[in-house]
Amino acid sequence: MEKVAIESFAMNGGVGDNSYANNSSLQRSGFEATRSLIHEAIMEKLDIKHLTSGNSFRITDLGCSAGPNTFAAVQDIVEAIEQKHQSEGTQLPLPEFHVYFNDQVSNDFNTLFASLPLERRYFATGVPGSFHTRLFPEKSINLVHSFAALPWLSKVPEEVVNIHSLCWNKGRIHYTNAPVEVKEAYKGQFAKDMMRFFNARAKEVVHGGLMALCFPCLPDGQPNSHFLINVLFDLLGSALMDMVQMGRVDEAKVASFNIPFYASSTKEVVTLVETNGRFTIERMETLGSPILQAREGSECYSKTTRACTEGLIREHFGHDDEIINELFDRLTKKISDSDSILEESYMTYVFVLLKRKED
Amino acid sequence: MEKVAIESFAMNGGVGDNSYANNSSLQRSGFEATRSLIHEAIMEKLDIKHLTSGNSFRITDLGCSAGPNTFAAVQDIVEAIEQKHQSEGTQLPLPEFHVYFNDQVSNDFNTLFASLPLERRYFATGVPGSFHTRLFPEKSINLVHSFAALPWLSKVPEEVVNIHSLCWNKGRIHYTNAPVEVKEAYKGQFAKDMMRFFNARAKEVVHGGLMALCFPCLPDGQPNSHFLINVLFDLLGSALMDMVQMGRVDEAKVASFNIPFYASSTKEVVTLVETNGRFTIERMETLGSPILQAREGSECYSKTTRACTEGLIREHFGHDDEIINELFDRLTKKISDSDSILEESYMTYVFVLLKRKED
Numbered sequence: 226m227e228k229v230a231i232e233s234f235a236m237n238g239g240v241g242d243n244s245y246a247n248n249s250s251l252q253r254s255g256f257e258a259t260r261s262l263i264h265e266a267i268m269e270k271l272d273i274k275h276l277t278s279g280n281s282f283r284i285t286d287l288g289c290s291a292g293p294n295t296f297a298a299v300q301d302i303v304e305a306i307e308q309k310h311q312s313e314g315t316q317l318p319l320p321e322f323h324v325y326f327n328d329q330v331s332n333d334f335n336t337l338f339a340s341l342p343l344e345r346r347y348f349a350t351g352v353p354g355s356f357h358t359r360l361f362p363e364k365s366i367n368l369v370h371s372f373a374a375l376p377w378l379s380k381v382p383e384e385v386v387n388i389h390s391l392c393w394n395k396g397r398i399h400y401t402n403a404p405v406e407v408k409e410a411y412k413g414q415f416a417k418d419m420m421r422f423f424n425a426r427a428k429e430v431v432h433g434g435l436m437a438l439c440f441p442c443l444p445d446g447q448p449n450s451h452f453l454i455n456v457l458f459d460l461l462g463s464a465l466m467d468m469v470q471m472g473r474v475d476e477a478k479v480a481s482f483n484i485p486f487y488a489s490s491t492k493e494v495v496t497l498v499e500t501n502g503r504f505t506i507e508r509m510e511t512l513g514s515p516i517l518q519a520r521e522g523s524e525c526y527s528k529t530t531r532a533c534t535e536g537l538i539r540e541h542f543g544h545d546d547e548i549i550n551e552l553f554d555r556l557t558k559k560i561s562d563s564d565s566i567l568e569e570s571y572m573t574y575v576f577v578l579l580k581r582k583e584d
Numbered sequence: 585m586e587k588v589a590i591e592s593f594a595m596n597g598g599v600g601d602n603s604y605a606n607n608s609s610l611q612r613s614g615f616e617a618t619r620s621l622i623h624e625a626i627m628e629k630l631d632i633k634h635l636t637s638g639n640s641f642r643i644t645d646l647g648c649s650a651g652p653n654t655f656a657a658v659q660d661i662v663e664a665i666e667q668k669h670q671s672e673g674t675q676l677p678l679p680e681f682h683v684y685f686n687d688q689v690s691n692d693f694n695t696l697f698a699s700l701p702l703e704r705r706y707f708a709t710g711v712p713g714s715f716h717t718r719l720f721p722e723k724s725i726n727l728v729h730s731f732a733a734l735p736w737l738s739k740v741p742e743e744v745v746n747i748h749s750l751c752w753n754k755g756r757i758h759y760t761n762a763p764v765e766v767k768e769a770y771k772g773q774f775a776k777d778m779m780r781f782f783n784a785r786a787k788e789v790v791h792g793g794l795m796a797l798c799f800p801c802l803p804d805g806q807p808n809s810h811f812l813i814n815v816l817f818d819l820l821g822s823a824l825m826d827m828v829q830m831g832r833v834d835e836a837k838v839a840s841f842n843i844p845f846y847a848s849s850t851k852e853v854v855t856l857v858e859t860n861g862r863f864t865i866e867r868m869e870t871l872g873s874p875i876l877q878a879r880e881g882s883e884c885y886s887k888t889t890r891a892c893t894e895g896l897i898r899e900h901f902g903h904d905d906e907i908i909n910e911l912f913d914r915l916t917k918k919i920s921d922s923d924s925i926l927e928e929s930y931m932t933y934v935f936v937l938l939k940r941k942e943d
Binding site for chain 2: 280281320321322323325330331333334335338339341348349350351352353354359360361362363365
């Protein structure tokens, strides 16, 4: 079994006010845009032999979090496959579906399992572990889905927290508005992680099997600093630095904290797939997502940021509810004061459909 | 997908003082006794073709709870299979192991996943749901293991809580020392549940696949009322009735509460397997487990009973910590005062190895 040290990050669990389950509407809008693309992908690109081999059809959602987007995605996939099966007019019965919901060990699987749709047409399992490592036996998966998960790195690049490095990212928590070396360190970590991701999946996905991946990603040539997620992380860093100035948070603590998230460009994604060489790109689309106005969006953007980063922040800064609440109240305020910044911002996803090559 | 209303019961989660993880030493002694039997079963009865088909080897532990017994069981099974593979001298590589840990949706999978051994030689997944229903695609499982789970019924037999029935079990919470009709109702529910269990597994287990089941079970002709688990449930019922008399618990609440656990006899098990007809009995053994003295065992027996029943009790009587703590303090006291009862008690498990017939 492959052994790689992976730091575990997961979205907020449960179904409470700050949970990912209740604060994933931002992701939902990107997700909605991919639904018809996944349907088309299955109708056009899925090889009928996967549906008639007599085995079950195995689907995994990588980085599923605790719902509800994952259930909608799986439901879409199952329906599309049923329609594909019907359209082929084969006499062979539809295979049974086996769905593997994957996320970090620290993900809230209890909530995920408790919210599984009762009327589902598949057998459900949960797979704890990082998708940067092997998760399944060889040639056991027919279709991989992953939404909004791939930009999360297996760890913060080491240089960024090295006080002796040019990349030391003091006073910031992300590469937005940082020296170019910091962004390059993130880019390097993303490339390493993606290569591990592709190598693991190349083992696990059957020949001809599909991977439908969708995640925040910049169109080529677009500026990093106006990408919405980067903007939000920059404002969060700025809120933390305000708290340093007020003596509420230790400066050294902020200097050693960075968010392990890298928004690549579509061009980088193409290069990584081609360098890996195990998958062909069957389709690639850039999807835009509307930006809310500052006043209107401040609460939603702040809560979404919290659902995605609170676990990291607690691990690093400690479990002081007062500090955490103050931090995100400050973030909400900063967003609502950032009309001109949000007006320049944009949010895009890439949808890429990959097929496992024959060896 | 099969739809059956299953009431969800799970052992206490977490790793705290009252958790199943820390209060399963009683089960552990029965479990230890089965280890060599499982090893022998695999060496003697596992068909080598399952190890050389080129697919992964799929194992499930049904009713796994939150550990740690389940990890030890799986580790034993994997080691035995590796030894079997080596002893056959085949040139074909060992298959990869895919292990499915199953328990009720309400089981604490978060704790289970967090305690997975880091050095494991298998891919791990969690499967939420009742083993009285289908859990896996057809012909997808090579080996089923289940320890101490099968006597837990899918529900309390309806007659037992019907005020108009001869079986109405007022003033008790189990069939121990109840009219014979109450025990017969439990026996009928167990037979229905086991038939559903065998039918579901008959679909899922590959031909020639094995089921190693071990659970509390009476040797033929032994008295129900001296079976340790039944004794403990009887004392728990008696503690509840004491609390009724003191006005601490509502009498009607106790009248409608029963523990859905049935300790069958080995003869009943044989009859059920034969009636089902899909599996052959390859081996069957009765294993004895030592009984602690009243004073020595009272704390351990009380905590074990609590880990297994607290979820049920809270669901029925409410989440009042004071009441729950008092109830189990009373149980501890009752056990320590029951020297003569414990001297007459006995605890046995059945180990049964089944093989899926060719159709």
